[in-house]
Amino acid sequence: MSTLHITTIQSILHWEDKEANLLMFTDKINSLQQPTHVVVLPEMFTTGFSMNTSLAETMDGATIQWMRTIAQQKKVIVTGSVMIQEDDCYYNRLIWMQPNGQLGYYNKRHLFGFGKEDAHYKAGNSKLITQVNGFKINVQICYDLRFPVWARQSNASDSKYDVLLYVANWPQKRSHAWKTLLTARAIENQCYVVGVNRVGNDGNKIYHSGNTMVVDALGEILYHEADKEAIHTITLQKETLDAVRQQFPFLKDADDFNILV
Template sequence: MRVAVCQLNAREDRKANLAVAAELLERAAAGGADLALLPEYVDYLGPAAGMPAPEPIGGEVSEFFASVARRLGIWVIAGSFHEASPDPQRTWNTSLVFDRSGALAASYRKIHLYDVEIPGRVSYRESATVAPGEQPVVVTVDGVRVGLSICYDLRFPELYRRLATEGGAQVLVVPAAFMLHTGRDHWEVLLRARAIENQCYVLAAGQIGDHEPGRSCFGRSMVVDAWGTVLTQVPDGAGVAFADLDLDRLATIRAELPSLANRRL
């Protein structure tokens, strides 16, 4: 399987964001990708006051990516978008997976929400505007089991262990808008750790650059193999990076270092 991770700088113009995402997906398809991954909040990342009305699955955003997947004939994991929820004050942060025909193959709502209060320094409550998801999701992509997650999920290894052991995941995906100040120290380390401990490939697609006053994302989208080796990485700026997943090597790693089979908890 050939995969592509797409990196962009989504802003407050949803139409422009979707156009850039489509261009990156076209580059992914031209490069022979079977599966392309976009970042978190690919639809809109800007001031809350200017955010378009949240949509249900099947609305304009999801239909846009369905049509692109169908036109290009590739699998598309559309990062995440603002999905309307029953709570008018909160959306779901939802990832959508489309197959080569443009059919919706899976959806995942981000489970872990970033709430932090450091007096005098930081006050941020993602849960004030986002409702948490409840269910881990694994989807089969051309015979390969792919476990879904979004951004802050990366700090919770128990989710990925469930995806690998209960869901049979061989590949883990992480669309993200990882903050610059934490990304510099934690992004690659956490991605490589999730790959090593679960003996899975990890695909990570991040937002890059400034999005609104006070918010800057780290980027450095990458693909990591099950040994923890970074196979490819997108330089700073919008772009696409490719990697070929070797499932025979994955099976060899699991056989010769059987940490998943040897676990007792």
């Protein structure tokens, strides 16, 4: 039986203070008692959801080196998004750091125009679907959650996945949408969905209630925590997911389509 252990870290974020956030997450990860495969941090976990691109780092910067060190020391995958600069462009980039020091990354596809993210960052145009212990994991970032086509399961072998993972800075005032859409993505794609959000006020005095969630393929909520910092490790069962898909073979009837980028 294939199992996947995922640890979600719902945390406050120190506004635009990379050093303080890295020290905080070091302590939180060092406190883990249960074995895990993947540790998930929120969106822009070193700064909060900031448009101050002067804080961006390169792929050789301190945050990437910190992720590499933590992953190697703890023998876990560490993931979350950070500001990255490449040439004259800035990206809200999710890093997927493996214990062997190798990494993958995903640039946020849907930029939050309401918050002027699109005026500061460049959108990505490709997905990252990675594999851990027999599970295929599709990683996305915050506002991507509102666009179901980008997450839609496809019959193409390179687009199938078992877990849909979102890292976020999703405000409390839209928390009903967050919870509803996480559940919808799980049901329509017959997959586990993991959504990891921050808590507390950011530098713009916008409150985040967290509502970190794990949802199964039937839309049942396996884990939910709101309004406080929380570290939680959950075990996902591939056998259970396969049984749902066999009993309700809805994905085979899905439309085939291509997204033009």
